[in-house]
Amino acid sequence: MPDDGARLGSSFAHEDTDTTSDIVPEQAIGTRTTCPYCGVGCGVIVSPSQDGLTAAVKGDPDHPANFGRLCSKGAALGETLSLDQRLLMPQINGAPATWSSALAHVASAFQNAIAAHGPDSVAMYVSGQILTEDYYVANKLMKGFIGTANIDTNSRLCMASSVAGHKRAFGSDTVPGTYEDLECADLVVLVGSNLAWCHPVLYQRLVAARRERGTRVVVIDPRATATCEDADVHLAIAPGSDVALFNGLLVHLIDQGAMANAYVANHTQGLEGALRAARKLSLEDVADSTGLQAPCLEEFYRLFAETERVVTVYSQGVNQSASGTDKVNAIINCHLATGRIGRPGMGPFSVTGQPNAMGGREVGGLANMLAAHMELANPEHRDLVQRLWSAPTIADKPGLKAVDLFEAVGDGRIKALWIMATNPVDSLPDADRVRAAIEACPFVVVSDVTSATDTAVLADVLLPSTAWGEKDGTVTNSERRISRQRAFLPAPGEAQPDWWQICEVAKRLGHEQAFSYGGPAEIFAEYAALTGTKNDGRRDLDLSAFASIGRAEYDALEPVQWPQTAGRTETHFRAETRFFADGRFFTPDRRARIVATPYRPPAVPLTAAFPLVLNTGRIRDQWHTMTRTAKTPRLLAHIAEPFLDMHPSDARNLGIAAADLVRVESAHGTMIARVVLSNRQRGGSVFAPMHWTDQYASHGRVDALVASRTDPVSGQPESKYTPVRVTRFDARWYAFVVTPHPLNPSDFDYAAIAPTGEGTRAELAGLGDPENWHAFAQQILSPPGEHDRTVELIGYADQTTGQHRFAAVRDKRCVGLVFAAREPVAVSRTWATSMLGVEVSPSERICLLAGRPAADQPDPGTIVCACFHVGINQIIASITDGGCTSVDAVGDATCAGTNCGSCRAEIGRLLHDARSEKAKVHAAE
Numbered sequence: 034m035p036d037d038g039a040r041l042g043s044s045f046a047h048e049d050t051d052t053t054s055d056i057v058p059e060q061a062i063g064t065r066t067t068c069p070y071c072g073v074g075c076g077v078i079v080s081p082s083q084d085g086l087t088a089a090v091k092g093d094p095d096h097p098a099n100f101g102r103l104c105s106k107g108a109a110l111g112e113t114l115s116l117d118q119r120l121l122m123p124q125i126n127g128a129p130a131t132w133s134s135a136l137a138h139v140a141s142a143f144q145n146a147i148a149a150h151g152p153d154s155v156a157m158y159v160s161g162q163i164l165t166e167d168y169y170v171a172n173k174l175m176k177g178f179i180g181t182a183n184i185d186t187n188s189r190l191c192m193a194s195s196v197a198g199h200k201r202a203f204g205s206d207t208v209p210g211t212y213e214d215l216e217c218a219d220l221v222v223l224v225g226s227n228l229a230w231c232h233p234v235l236y237q238r239l240v241a242a243r244r245e246r247g248t249r250v251v252v253i254d255p256r257a258t259a260t261c262e263d264a265d266v267h268l269a270i271a272p273g274s275d276v277a278l279f280n281g282l283l284v285h286l287i288d289q290g291a292m293a294n295a296y297v298a299n300h301t302q303g304l305e306g307a308l309r310a311a312r313k314l315s316l317e318d319v320a321d322s323t324g325l326q327a328p329c330l331e332e333f334y335r336l337f338a339e340t341e342r343v344v345t346v347y348s349q350g351v352n353q354s355a356s357g358t359d360k361v362n363a364i365i366n367c368h369l370a371t372g373r374i375g376r377p378g379m380g381p382f383s384v385t386g387q388p389n390a391m392g393g394r395e396v397g398g399l400a401n402m403l404a405a406h407m408e409l410a411n412p413e414h415r416d417l418v419q420r421l422w423s424a425p426t427i428a429d430k431p432g433l434k435a436v437d438l439f440e441a442v443g444d445g446r447i448k449a450l451w452i453m454a455t456n457p458v459d460s461l462p463d464a465d466r467v468r469a470a471i472e473a474c475p476f477v478v479v480s481d482v483t484s485a486t487d488t489a490v491l492a493d494v495l496l497p498s499t500a501w502g503e504k505d506g507t508v509t510n511s512e513r514r515i516s517r518q519r520a521f522l523p524a525p526g527e528a529q530p531d532w533w534q535i536c537e538v539a540k541r542l543g544h545e546q547a548f549s550y551g552g553p554a555e556i557f558a559e560y561a562a563l564t565g566t567k568n569d570g571r572r573d574l575d576l577s578a579f580a581s582i583g584r585a586e587y588d589a590l591e592p593v594q595w596p597q598t599a600g601r602t603e604t605h606f607r608a609e610t611r612f613f614a615d616g617r618f619f620t621p622d623r624r625a626r627i628v629a630t631p632y633r634p635p636a637v638p639l640t641a642a643f644p645l646v647l648n649t650g651r652i653r654d655q656w657h658t659m660t661r662t663a664k665t666p667r668l669l670a671h672i673a674e675p676f677l678d679m680h681p682s683d684a685r686n687l688g689i690a691a692a693d694l695v696r697v698e699s700a701h702g703t704m705i706a707r708v709v710l711s712n713r714q715r716g717g718s719v720f721a722p723m724h725w726t727d728q729y730a731s732h733g734r735v736d737a738l739v740a741s742r743t744d745p746v747s748g749q750p751e752s753k754y755t756p757v758r759v760t761r762f763d764a765r766w767y768a769f770v771v772t773p774h775p776l777n778p779s780d781f782d783y784a785a786i787a788p789t790g791e792g793t794r795a796e797l798a799g800l801g802d803p804e805n806w807h808a809f810a811q812q813i814l815s816p817p818g819e820h821d822r823t824v825e826l827i828g829y830a831d832q833t834t835g836q837h838r839f840a841a842v843r844d845k846r847c848v849g850l851v852f853a854a855r856e857p858v859a860v861s862r863t864w865a866t867s868m869l870g871v872e873v874s875p876s877e878r879i880c881l882l883a884g885r886p887a888a889d890q891p892d893p894g895t896i897v898c899a900c901f902h903v904g905i906n907q908i909i910a911s912i913t914d915g916g917c918t919s920v921d922a923v924g925d926a927t928c929a930g931t932n933c934g935s936c937r938a939e940i941g942r943l944l945h946d947a948r949s950e951k952a953k954v955h956a957a958e
Contacts, residue, residue: 064521065093067508068107069162069501070656072385073235074510075099075107076592079502085522086115088502096592098212098510104233104933105654105668105899112665114502114522118485121526124495132527135494136534139451140541142476142493146448147179154448156183156438159398160455161191161387162657164506164518166556167531168389169396170548171453172404174539175432176397177424178547182409182432183447185400186393187455189435189749191386194352196394196402197747198361199383201628202369204620205406206394207573209612210344210380211512211594216242217378220249220340224275224364225350225753229259230653232348232384233935236260240934249340251333253278254350255648256678256720257713259938266333269715271324272646272754273635276356278330279363280311280632281319285334286370293372300616301369303627310629322632337367342378349386349650353752357744359630366627375614384511386651391509395574396560400432401748405564406574421563423547434748435461436741443470453480453531454498456658458487459726462739462750463701480534483660487727487734497528501661504530506553507590513610515576516592532556554587565599573612573619635754636742639717643699643756645683646718649735650753653935654899655724663729666790670863670896671936674785674796675733677706677759678720684710687759692857694762694783694798697721699755702737705730705762705783707796719759723752730785731778764798766835768853769860771795771869772814791869792849794862806830806853810839814849824848829882840881846872852884860884863904864892897943898929898936908940912947920944 063080076096081088088111094101123135130138146154159171168186175184199206215221215238228236240263242248252264253275261267270278286292287308297304320327337343345368351360365381373379385391397404407414409431419427433441439461441447450471458468471477471491479492482500489495502522509515524530536548550556558580565577578597582590594610618625639646654668662668677695689695691710696703697719706721714720725733742751764783770776773792778784783798803809807828815821821843829838834855841849847868852858864886873881886892893904911917911926920940924931930940 063089064519065517066519066521067388067516068103068110069388069518069661070104070106071232072387072390072511073098073232074388074508074514074516075103075234076516077103077107077110079111079521081114081502081521087111088114088521096516098512098514098516098592099234102234102237102933104935106656106662107234108900108932109662109665109668110501112667113661115664116525117664118483119500119525119528120482120484120489120495120497121528122497123527124484126493132529132537135496136537136541139478139494139496140538142449142478143179143538144542146476150448152179152181153183154446155179155181155450156433156442156447157451157453158435158438158455158457159184159186159393159453161186161188161385161390161393162454163393163531164389164504164508164553165392165396165515165560166506166553167453167535168393168398169404169556169560170532170535170539170550172397173422173424174535174544174548176403176428177419177422177426178539178542178544180426180428182400182428182430183438184398184432185435185438186398187435187457187460188385188387188390188393188398190353190460190752191349192352192383192390192394193399193434193747193749194354194357194361194744195383196399197358197744198365201358201362201746202365202626203613203618204626205573205618207612207619208383208391208511208513209375210382211609211611212238213609214344214378214380214382215239215346216246217342218242218248218344219246219342219378220251220336220344222251222253222337222343222345223260223264224253224345224347225352226346226348226384227254227256227258227260227650228346228348228384229262229935229938231386231651233653233933235384237934249336251336255715255718259653259935262938262941266329266336268323268325268329268333271322272648272718273354273356274323274632275351275354275360276363276630277314277319277322277632278325279360279367280314280630281316281330282334282337282367283307283311283363283370286338286367289338291338292370296372296616297370297627300618301625301627302622303629304370306629307366307627310631314632322634341373343368343373344378344380344382346382346384348384350753352383352749354749354754355636355742355744355751356633357749358746359633362628363630366630369625369627375611377611380611382511388510389508391511391513392507392515395509400434400438404560406572417567418563421566434743436743436748436750439467439470440741442474445473447474449476450474451478451480452488452492456486456488456660456726458491459658459734460723460736462736462752463741464734464736464739465702466741480531482528485728486658486660496534497526498534499524499528499530503528506530506532507557509595512594514592514594515590517590519588552584554582554584557587558582571619637740637754637756639756643758644717645757645759647697647699647738647755647757648718648720648753649723649739649755650720652722652724655722657724658726659724659729663788666788667896667899667902669787670902671899672722673787673794673862675704675706675722675725675730675735676709678709678711678714679759680714680716680718681710681712682716683719684708687761689759689761694764694767694857695759696762697738697757697759699738699740699757701740702734703732704735704738705732719757725785727778729778729787731781731783733785762798763800765801766799766853766855767857768797768851769795769858769862769865770797770813770852771850771865773848773869774814774816776813789866789869794866806837807839810837810841810851813851814839814841827878827882838882838884840878842873842878845874846870847881850881861886861892861894863894863896897939898927900932900936901928903927903929905943908943909947912944918944
């Protein structure tokens with residue numbers, strides 16, 4: 034892989050690789066583009082360095098999603114542009130290949146499978162990471178020209194239940210409101226959403242509204258997350274009981290006279306049936322099911338009933354459930370019954386996890402949908418799409434949803450599989466079974482930016498895709514706002530856009546005329562035209578204003594919220610749009626459906642063998658399976674290894690202490706993680722992050738534990754409720770190491786590695802002692818397969834306590850550290866990591882072995898603020914020595930919490946702890 038500080042151009046020419054996707058000329062202010070992380074869809078302005086390996090990134094003050102704000106991940110985007118581990122040429126069976134041969138191989142494999150086994154023997158699995166134009170041509174090829182709907186997306190894992198709930202209630206997959214509603218509301222209810230960490234910029238808009246307007250905030254979540262710090266009420270609900278909670282709310286609203294009688298009578302149907310289902314639980318039953326006290330329930334119900342302007346924001350805690358669709362509809366029911374929908378500051382609001390989950394939904398990215406929000410089950414819609422595409426066929430039945438698709442891969446029904454921009458070996462439930470299925474598939478092609486994923490290593494053909502910064506197209510955020518992703522870097526090596534790869538395969542399958550696009554602007558224009566065809570207000574999605582868009586207008590496209598019908602003016606393009614205030618929906622009779630949602634407890638009960646509930650999710654500074662975020666050391670400075678959040682009483686009962694390593698087991702798989710004890714974790718439940726893969730940890734793949742149980746309506750898997758057991762991992766030794774060389778996690782019984790900028794840091798553990806600790810340290814601190822004789826290895830050992838410490842020095846500079854002990858190692862990790870490559874005098878070497886700086890060298894401690902690299906010790910000093918008494922004061926003193934704000938909750942807890950310590954001192958006096 035290239036590491037010489039320069040981006041690579043094309044290494045050889047082809048007659049068939051011109052994408053005509055020119056680089057947008059960089060303006061004096063930089064290139065305006067869109068962040069590639071969560072569904073908030075923040076605008077950014079990027080100015081790349083001359084070598085293209087870094088960039089200055091700032092928030093776009095004119096973008097209506099973020100108005101200049103960025104989270105820690107967005108702020109660090111400029112540090113993720115290196116070509117390290119980039120896939121730069123096509124590969125066939127691990128060997129470099131030309132595009133011509135690779136594309137021909139893919140087309141031939143698909144053609145042979147179809148000829149022998151029919152169109153349903155091939156499949157695509159795509160991603161909310163690709164652009165709308167990529168999604169569009171992928172669905173056009175599969176559903177309209179191959180004739181199968183076996184194309185699904187990893188967005189099935191994050192928002193399929195919202196799609197299903199919207200369609201049941203509204204007749205269409207319509208998000209009614211806008212981000213502005215969070216700033217207009219008097220009450221915001223956050224359900225299953227750690228907004229502070231997962232959508233930080235949106236959360237900061239809410240926090241600002243709370244300060245300015247006194248907005249009340251209720252958080253409904255089994256965990257006391259960072260989002261709870263600014264909440265008026267936290268309901269620590271039992272996992273899986275959301276339907277019971279909102280059914281109880283519906284009953285309360287009706288019984289207390291809060292129903293909007295005219296709205297319900299004129300614009301809805303189904304209330305009677307929904308109310309019958311809801312009344313099957315009394316208030317006492319709801320309290321028993323949710324684990325909440327009746328007075329807490331009544332307080333929430335009263336607050337909701339008495340507040341006109343209510344927005345209910347929900348995310349993966351609702352969607353990722355075997356009853357996810359019912360949870361969505363139970364929430365929507367309460368808004369429909371009160372008429373609180375489609376007006377400023379009112380409505381249910383699904384916030385999506387990926388940058389283009391919404392764009393994928395628009396163009397039929399799910400296996401049961403058609404492009405332009407048309408229905409696969411509707412013959413009129415199928416005919417319309419087929420005719421506009423001039424397609425030889427059209428899929429007439431739903432394809433396999435994600436979990437079912439990989440079951441079909443495993444049992445041999447799928448003979449050829451194309452995976453694009455996603456890593457299902459780590460992100461799908463029952464992940465070990467998914468890996469085995471892909472390994473057994475006769476033909477697998479993977480399009481990605483890297484070959485270093487647990488999925489890519491299984492591919493027969495690897496196709497190098499363009500990455501963020503090189504891509505050109507559109508994405509749609511959670512409020513239906515379309516923004517441009519613009520290229521500001523040339524594509525390195527032989528990398529090509531995903532849409533181009535699909536079109537080239539389509540041409541080789543005999544469909545050249547339908548896939549001869551000159552660039553993404555032409556694809557977008559065709560898609561926009563399709564949305565307006567025979568629409569006339571019958572469908573929510575209408576972009577016919579852009580049906581004739583040209584390249585120049587496309588390049589200049591400003592963020593715009595749909596719908597945008599033909600003939601609209603510039604004023605309309607900039608307007609905020611909402612749906613359903615007029616009571617007209619997209620059902621056949623234009624009435625909304627209030628859907629009966631009987632409460633069903635989690636299907637798999639806890640047992641003596643598996644007595645704890647595992648909840649999975651995101652952490653603040655990482656994204657998906659870390660192929661981008663792990664490139665920047667500062668995003669791993671806050672949390673650098675897999676962990677298990679656990680209540681102290683549960684740990685005490687199991688003989689587990691803070692910082693222990695534990696083995697977490699379900700009926701499906703195992704992981705190893707570091708225990709973090711917290712009273713903020715609900716007793717009986719544990720939490721582990723979803724991000725770690727075999728590239729960064731030896732046993733960190735949490736989705737290996739999760740069952741492939743799905744919602745019967747949406748097909749979305751249950752990722753928030755897995756029965757598990759937790760046992761102590763009885764390591765003989767633990768170590769923390771800093772080395773200039775890469776380490777392979779699989780070489781150790783336990784390992785979690787992270788880049789440092791100068792090298793690698795790692796947490797290690799072993800079940801048996803090394804034969805020779807000196808040789809062990811030499812092996813870790815030397816290049817793979819070599820012994821570096823230029824290094825002086827200074828050692829210290831205490832056989833009584835089992836401590837072994839080594840510092841490697843070359844030319845007076847520290848080039849590695851190893852700290853090992855019988856217990857988890859207590860050293861300053863931030864300081865030790867910072868010493869790699871630093872010149873040290875003979876007298877300073879003792880500090881290296883001590884694992885802490887000299888008295889005159891302050892230790893920042895574990896990083897709390899990733900944006901400004903502020904450590905816990907610096908924050909505590911600003912409180913205890915600097916007299917800071919508020920989060921804002923700490924920010925003024927240290928800058929911590931003054932950018933994205935996602936660390937403000939942690940700073941608040943440090944302030945609280947400092948006050949508690951002072952109170953203890955005063956009490957003792």
